[in-house]
Amino acid sequence: MNRQQLIKRMAELSELNQAQCKAVLSALEKTIAQALHEGETVYLPPLGVFEVRHHLPRMGRNPQTGESIEIPLKTVPAFKPASPLKKAVAG
Numbered sequence: 001m002n003r004q005q006l007i008k009r010m011a012e013l014s015e016l017n018q019a020q021c022k023a024v025l026s027a028l029e030k031t032i033a034q035a036l037h038e039g040e041t042v043y044l045p046p047l048g049v050f051e052v053r054h055h056l057p058r059m060g061r062n063p064q065t066g067e068s069i070e071i072p073l074k075t076v077p078a079f080k081p082a083s084p085l086k087k088a089v090a091g
Helices: 003-013 018-037 083-090
Strands: 042-044 048-055 058-061 068-071 074-081
């Protein structure tokens, strides 16, 4: 399902039109991104948890030259699904 299909499905399941659903989805995306940028964790109980994970710096190797390189700290968004979502997917 792509973004447009999601918006269409949201409109079918709610009393909103597609333009309103698109605005709601956009606001949700921006709100979650801003919260993660500020270091917050976003809990959506039936779906799961959006959080920020930090990968510490480490030493790696360039596969072409064999030279050791330092891989810097990396901060990435992550999603951990809640139990109801896992059960819905599984069964």
